[in-house]
Amino acid sequence: MQLSSKAKKIVNQITSNVKLGDLRKIAKDIKKDHELALELWSTRKFLPRQLAILLMDNKLLSQDVIDKLDKDMQDHPLDERNQLMDWLMANQLSKDRKTISLMESWENSPSSLQRRIFWYYQARLRWLGQTPPPNTEQLLSAIERQIEKEKPEVQWAMNFTAGWIGVFDKKYRARCIEVGNKTGLYKGEMVSKGCTPNYLPDFIAIESKKRNL
Template sequence: MTLSLQAKAIYAQILQGTTKLGDLRNIAKEIKKDHALAMQLWSIGKFYPRQLAILIMDKKLLNQEAIDELCNDIQNHEAEERNQLIDWMMANQLSKDKKTIALMESWEKSASPLQRRLFWYYQARLRWMGNTNHSNTEYLLTSIEDNLLKEEPEVQWAMNYTAGQIGKWQEEYRNRCILIGERTGLYKDEVVAKNCTPSYLPKFISIEVAKLQKQ
């Protein structure tokens, strides 16, 4: 794709100095919504232009076919960038429209591991701030118990995080979620930075429940 002068100028701006997420958001505020420009920036194939592209996409144009293409492109990034891009897309686009929310809710068994990650991460996000009014919790936990260790690493993290959110907020499922962590041993040896909560479910749930009890 041939870049327009505007896309070239924006890319040059991104390349100047150290790019931060705040810088990208400021640029996006100036541009607002411009899907054609977003696709030009996306075609550059680099991490920061693609992050900016996500911010200025038109969510009404993100149907299953378009998302499949974006996911295929994201899959070519290294793991950290890959996860950041797909989560960024969910937070800034896919979770903002009923049509794309319905798509995410259909992706548990998608052929794309990134879409499966979004299915689970969205389920976790639904439970943030103690929202426990969901009828599929039992189903989700059974699926996690049966499939967690079979999944790709990026999907495992989101499944594990969903179990963590359930265990944090719903006492009736707490021991079951802790047992998932003990049985799988997933993230048991993870080293995290100071003031960060580990992903190992027994530790995660214990720390997060203690925070709730202090409130």
């Protein structure tokens, strides 16, 4: 795609030392601009694509459009793919009832990124203190059954969901801890100071204590 002068100017502004907060400031000044977002997305560069996500119109994000974005993300390294899809979920997909319904349908999607977002969204409902839907038993049973078979990017989100279920719902806490014991996922993982380990027995103990739960 041939970039407009406006898009070229923005791309030139975005250097490798730009932080997410800087992108948010740029997006706040521009406001919603789906056409510009598509121009920035067409650069195939990570930071312009992060900005593009902030500028998108979520009313235009159909399943077909999301599938195209998903396909484009495959050109990025795994950590960038995950960041782009998580950023899309947090800043666009979770903001509109239609796209929320799409996310809720992705549990068995052929796309590992979309499966990741199904689980990440379920975790987010609990983590952000919203009243979760009455599907906890179903989710935990699926985690127990499938987590060891999943791709790493999906495993992380399933594990994250189990963590928050274990924190907020004492009825399921022992089962969530057992998922961690059984799988051993993230056991011994080193984390930065102030961060909570992903290993479920540790995650649940630390986050529950923080909240006196």
